[in-house]
Amino acid sequence: MCQYQKLVVLTGAGISADSGLATFRDGGGLWENHRIEEVATPEAFDRNPALVHRFYNARREAAAQAEPNAAHQCLAAVEQQSKDFVLISQNVDNLHQRAGSKNLLSMHGQLNECRCIQCHSINEIHQDLTVESVCPNCQSPGSLRPNIVWFGEMPLHMDEIMAQLMGCDLFVAIGTSGTVYPAAGFVEIAKSHQAHTVMLNLDGTDNTMFDEVITGQAFEVVPAYFYDELDFKR
Numbered sequence: 427m428c429q430y431q432k433l434v435v436l437t438g439a440g441i442s443a444d445s446g447l448a449t450f451r452d453g454g455g456l457w458e459n460h461r462i463e464e465v466a467t468p469e470a471f472d473r474n475p476a477l478v479h480r481f482y483n484a485r486r487e488a489a490a491q492a493e494p495n496a497a498h499q500c501l502a503a504v505e506q507q508s509k510d511f512v513l514i515s516q517n518v519d520n521l522h523q524r525a526g527s528k529n530l531l532s533m534h535g536q537l538n539e540c541r542c543i544q545c546h547s548i549n550e551i552h553q554d555l556t557v558e559s560v561c562p563n564c565q566s567p568g569s570l571r572p573n574i575v576w577f578g579e580m581p582l583h584m585d586e587i588m589a590q591l592m593g594c595d596l597f598v599a600i601g602t603s604g605t606v607y608p609a610a611g612f613v614e615i616a617k618s619h620q621a622h623t624v625m626l627n628l629d630g631t632d633n634t635m636f637d638e639v640i641t642g643q644a645f646e647v648v649p650a651y652f653y654d655e656l657d658f659k660r
Contacts, residue, residue, distance in 0.1 A: 428507075428657060428658060430656070432511075432596070433510065433512070433594060433595075434512050434514065434590050434596070434616065435513050435598045435599075435600060436598070436600065436602060436612055437522070437600045438517065438599070438609070439516070439601060439602065441497050441601040442519055442521060443644075444497060444601075445493060447489060447492050462577060465477065465478050465481040467578055468579065470576075471576075475557050475568075476557050479554070479556055479572075482555070483555060486551065486554075489520065490538075494521045494522070494524050494525035495521075496645040496649050498527070499525045500652055501522065501527060501600075502522070504652050504658050505527055507659060512529050512531065512594075513527050513529060513531070514583075514612075515531070515532050516533060518574055519537055520537070531586060531590075532582065533583055534582070535575050535582060536574075539551060540555055540559075540572060542561040543570075544561065544564050545563050545566070549563070555572065584608070591619070592615060595622065596622050596623075596624070597617070597623045597624070601626070601628070602627065603631055603632070604625055604627070604635075605631065613625075613633060613635045623638070624636060624637065625639045626640050626647045628641065628643060
Protein backbone atom coordinates (compact mmCIF):
# COMPACT_ATOMS: atom_id res chain seq x y z
CA MET A 427 0.00 0.00 0.00
CA CYS A 428 0.93 3.64 -0.34
CA GLN A 429 3.51 4.80 2.22
CA TYR A 430 1.93 8.25 2.54
CA GLN A 431 -0.96 9.06 4.84
CA LYS A 432 -2.21 12.45 3.63
CA LEU A 433 -2.12 13.25 -0.09
CA VAL A 434 -2.68 16.63 -1.72
CA VAL A 435 -2.81 16.77 -5.52
CA LEU A 436 -2.82 19.93 -7.64
CA THR A 437 -3.97 19.73 -11.26
CA GLY A 438 -3.59 22.24 -14.07
CA ALA A 439 -4.32 22.62 -17.76
CA GLY A 440 -2.16 19.66 -18.81
CA ILE A 441 -4.58 17.08 -17.45
CA SER A 442 -7.49 18.65 -19.36
CA ALA A 443 -5.40 19.04 -22.50
CA ASP A 444 -5.21 15.24 -22.69
CA SER A 445 -9.02 15.31 -23.03
CA GLY A 446 -8.76 17.75 -25.92
CA LEU A 447 -9.36 21.01 -24.02
CA ALA A 448 -7.05 23.93 -24.82
CA THR A 449 -7.43 25.72 -21.50
CA PHE A 450 -4.14 27.61 -21.49
CA ARG A 451 -2.67 30.69 -23.08
CA ASP A 452 -0.53 30.32 -26.19
CA GLY A 453 2.89 31.86 -26.71
CA GLY A 454 1.41 35.03 -28.14
CA GLY A 455 -0.41 35.86 -24.93
CA LEU A 456 -3.77 34.96 -26.42
CA TRP A 457 -6.44 32.76 -24.91
CA GLU A 458 -8.31 30.94 -27.67
CA ASN A 459 -7.74 33.90 -30.03
CA HIS A 460 -8.81 36.50 -27.47
CA ARG A 461 -6.67 38.82 -25.42
CA ILE A 462 -7.07 38.15 -21.71
CA GLU A 463 -8.05 41.77 -21.20
CA GLU A 464 -11.05 41.20 -23.48
CA VAL A 465 -12.57 38.16 -21.78
CA ALA A 466 -11.00 37.31 -18.43
CA THR A 467 -11.12 40.37 -16.17
CA PRO A 468 -13.92 42.09 -14.24
CA GLU A 469 -13.27 45.17 -16.36
CA ALA A 470 -13.86 43.16 -19.54
CA PHE A 471 -17.22 42.01 -18.23
CA ASP A 472 -18.21 45.56 -17.32
CA ARG A 473 -17.12 46.78 -20.75
CA ASN A 474 -18.52 44.05 -23.00
CA PRO A 475 -20.54 41.40 -21.14
CA ALA A 476 -21.94 39.98 -24.39
CA LEU A 477 -18.43 39.09 -25.64
CA VAL A 478 -17.49 37.55 -22.31
CA HIS A 479 -20.66 35.45 -22.28
CA ARG A 480 -20.03 34.23 -25.85
CA PHE A 481 -16.47 33.26 -24.94
CA TYR A 482 -17.46 31.25 -21.88
CA ASN A 483 -20.51 29.74 -23.55
CA ALA A 484 -18.18 28.31 -26.20
CA ARG A 485 -15.74 27.01 -23.59
CA ARG A 486 -18.61 25.46 -21.63
CA GLU A 487 -19.84 23.66 -24.73
CA ALA A 488 -16.35 22.34 -25.49
CA ALA A 489 -15.93 21.09 -21.93
CA ALA A 490 -19.30 19.33 -22.07
CA GLN A 491 -18.19 17.42 -25.17
CA ALA A 492 -14.86 16.33 -23.62
CA GLU A 493 -14.48 13.12 -21.62
CA PRO A 494 -12.38 12.38 -18.53
CA ASN A 495 -9.15 10.62 -19.42
CA ALA A 496 -7.08 7.98 -17.62
CA ALA A 497 -5.45 10.60 -15.38
CA HIS A 498 -8.81 11.90 -14.13
CA GLN A 499 -10.02 8.35 -13.57
CA CYS A 500 -6.81 7.41 -11.74
CA LEU A 501 -7.13 10.31 -9.29
CA ALA A 502 -10.74 9.36 -8.55
CA ALA A 503 -9.62 5.79 -7.85
CA VAL A 504 -6.77 6.97 -5.60
CA GLU A 505 -9.21 9.13 -3.62
CA GLN A 506 -11.47 6.12 -3.02
CA GLN A 507 -8.53 4.12 -1.68
CA SER A 508 -7.07 6.91 0.49
CA LYS A 509 -7.94 7.83 4.06
CA ASP A 510 -6.98 11.46 3.50
CA PHE A 511 -6.91 12.83 -0.05
CA VAL A 512 -7.58 16.35 -1.32
CA LEU A 513 -7.63 17.40 -4.96
CA ILE A 514 -6.97 21.06 -5.76
CA SER A 515 -7.71 22.01 -9.36
CA GLN A 516 -6.85 25.13 -11.33
CA ASN A 517 -9.14 23.90 -14.11
CA VAL A 518 -12.68 25.18 -14.58
CA ASP A 519 -14.10 22.17 -16.44
CA ASN A 520 -15.92 19.43 -14.53
CA LEU A 521 -13.90 16.46 -15.80
CA HIS A 522 -12.66 15.56 -12.31
CA GLN A 523 -16.23 15.44 -10.99
CA ARG A 524 -17.39 13.38 -13.94
CA ALA A 525 -14.55 10.91 -13.31
CA GLY A 526 -15.75 10.49 -9.72
CA SER A 527 -13.61 12.88 -7.64
CA LYS A 528 -15.45 14.11 -4.55
CA ASN A 529 -13.00 15.91 -2.26
CA LEU A 530 -12.24 18.70 -4.73
CA LEU A 531 -11.31 22.35 -4.28
CA SER A 532 -11.78 24.27 -7.54
CA MET A 533 -9.64 27.33 -6.93
CA HIS A 534 -10.60 29.08 -10.16
CA GLY A 535 -14.32 28.31 -10.15
CA GLN A 536 -16.41 26.23 -12.53
CA LEU A 537 -17.64 26.74 -16.09
CA ASN A 538 -20.95 25.07 -15.34
CA GLU A 539 -21.83 27.60 -12.62
CA CYS A 540 -22.95 31.22 -12.64
CA ARG A 541 -22.74 33.87 -9.95
CA CYS A 542 -25.08 36.81 -9.42
CA ILE A 543 -23.33 40.16 -9.00
CA GLN A 544 -26.37 41.45 -7.07
CA CYS A 545 -27.19 38.75 -4.50
CA HIS A 546 -23.93 36.72 -4.88
CA SER A 547 -25.79 33.42 -5.19
CA ILE A 548 -24.16 30.59 -7.16
CA ASN A 549 -26.17 28.25 -9.37
CA GLU A 550 -25.50 25.53 -11.92
CA ILE A 551 -25.84 26.55 -15.57
CA HIS A 552 -28.00 24.42 -17.86
CA GLN A 553 -28.01 26.80 -20.84
CA ASP A 554 -25.96 29.64 -22.32
CA LEU A 555 -25.65 32.87 -20.38
CA THR A 556 -26.58 36.18 -22.05
CA VAL A 557 -26.90 39.79 -20.99
CA GLU A 558 -30.64 39.11 -20.58
CA SER A 559 -30.22 36.13 -18.23
CA VAL A 560 -32.17 36.50 -14.99
CA CYS A 561 -30.90 35.42 -11.58
CA PRO A 562 -33.07 32.53 -10.31
CA ASN A 563 -32.67 33.76 -6.73
CA CYS A 564 -33.17 37.54 -6.77
CA GLN A 565 -34.75 37.80 -10.25
CA SER A 566 -32.32 40.55 -11.29
CA PRO A 567 -31.96 40.72 -15.11
CA GLY A 568 -28.48 40.86 -16.61
CA SER A 569 -26.79 40.19 -13.27
CA LEU A 570 -25.30 36.75 -13.97
CA ARG A 571 -21.61 36.18 -14.73
CA PRO A 572 -19.62 32.97 -15.09
CA ASN A 573 -18.47 31.67 -11.71
CA ILE A 574 -14.86 31.94 -12.84
CA VAL A 575 -11.98 33.59 -11.01
CA TRP A 576 -10.72 36.22 -13.43
CA PHE A 577 -7.34 37.91 -13.50
CA GLY A 578 -7.14 40.38 -10.64
CA GLU A 579 -9.51 38.34 -8.45
CA MET A 580 -8.62 36.16 -5.45
CA PRO A 581 -8.63 32.38 -6.04
CA LEU A 582 -11.23 30.43 -4.08
CA HIS A 583 -10.74 28.23 -1.01
CA MET A 584 -7.27 29.61 -0.23
CA ASP A 585 -7.53 29.22 3.57
CA GLU A 586 -8.52 25.57 3.24
CA ILE A 587 -5.87 24.97 0.57
CA MET A 588 -3.15 26.39 2.83
CA ALA A 589 -4.27 24.19 5.71
CA GLN A 590 -4.22 21.08 3.52
CA LEU A 591 -0.75 21.88 2.19
CA MET A 592 0.63 22.35 5.69
CA GLY A 593 -0.74 18.98 6.79
CA CYS A 594 0.11 16.69 3.88
CA ASP A 595 3.03 14.30 3.61
CA LEU A 596 2.81 13.95 -0.21
CA PHE A 597 2.18 16.82 -2.62
CA VAL A 598 1.82 16.03 -6.33
CA ALA A 599 1.42 18.70 -9.03
CA ILE A 600 0.05 17.45 -12.37
CA GLY A 601 -0.13 19.23 -15.71
CA THR A 602 0.94 22.63 -14.42
CA SER A 603 4.13 24.62 -14.85
CA GLY A 604 4.58 25.20 -11.13
CA THR A 605 5.81 28.71 -11.85
CA VAL A 606 2.66 30.90 -11.71
CA TYR A 607 1.50 32.20 -8.35
CA PRO A 608 -0.25 31.54 -6.10
CA ALA A 609 -0.12 27.86 -7.13
CA ALA A 610 3.65 28.10 -7.68
CA GLY A 611 4.06 28.60 -3.94
CA PHE A 612 2.19 25.44 -2.97
CA VAL A 613 5.23 23.20 -3.31
CA GLU A 614 7.27 25.44 -1.00
CA ILE A 615 4.54 25.39 1.65
CA ALA A 616 4.17 21.61 1.48
CA LYS A 617 7.92 21.03 1.49
CA SER A 618 8.47 23.37 4.45
CA HIS A 619 6.15 21.06 6.41
CA GLN A 620 8.20 17.96 5.44
CA ALA A 621 6.03 16.70 2.60
CA HIS A 622 7.56 14.80 -0.30
CA THR A 623 6.91 16.79 -3.48
CA VAL A 624 6.46 15.46 -7.03
CA MET A 625 5.86 17.14 -10.39
CA LEU A 626 4.18 15.21 -13.23
CA ASN A 627 4.17 17.43 -16.30
CA LEU A 628 4.65 17.24 -20.05
CA ASP A 629 7.65 19.60 -20.14
CA GLY A 630 8.92 19.38 -16.60
CA THR A 631 9.21 22.63 -14.64
CA ASP A 632 11.59 25.48 -13.89
CA ASN A 633 10.55 25.28 -10.23
CA THR A 634 13.52 23.67 -8.49
CA MET A 635 11.67 23.00 -5.23
CA PHE A 636 10.25 19.62 -6.30
CA ASP A 637 11.91 16.45 -4.99
CA GLU A 638 10.95 14.52 -8.12
CA VAL A 639 10.05 15.63 -11.65
CA ILE A 640 8.54 13.08 -14.05
CA THR A 641 7.83 14.17 -17.62
CA GLY A 642 5.17 12.88 -19.97
CA GLN A 643 1.51 13.20 -20.86
CA ALA A 644 -0.81 13.14 -17.88
CA PHE A 645 -2.91 10.21 -19.08
CA GLU A 646 0.26 8.08 -19.08
CA VAL A 647 2.42 9.35 -16.21
CA VAL A 648 -0.35 9.80 -13.63
CA PRO A 649 -1.51 6.14 -13.68
CA ALA A 650 2.10 4.99 -13.86
CA TYR A 651 3.05 6.99 -10.78
CA PHE A 652 0.08 6.20 -8.57
CA TYR A 653 -0.48 2.59 -9.60
CA ASP A 654 3.09 1.45 -10.19
CA GLU A 655 5.17 3.67 -7.89
CA LEU A 656 2.74 4.12 -5.00
CA ASP A 657 0.99 0.76 -5.38
CA PHE A 658 -2.61 1.90 -5.54
CA LYS A 659 -5.01 -0.57 -7.16
CA ARG A 660 -6.18 -0.03 -10.71
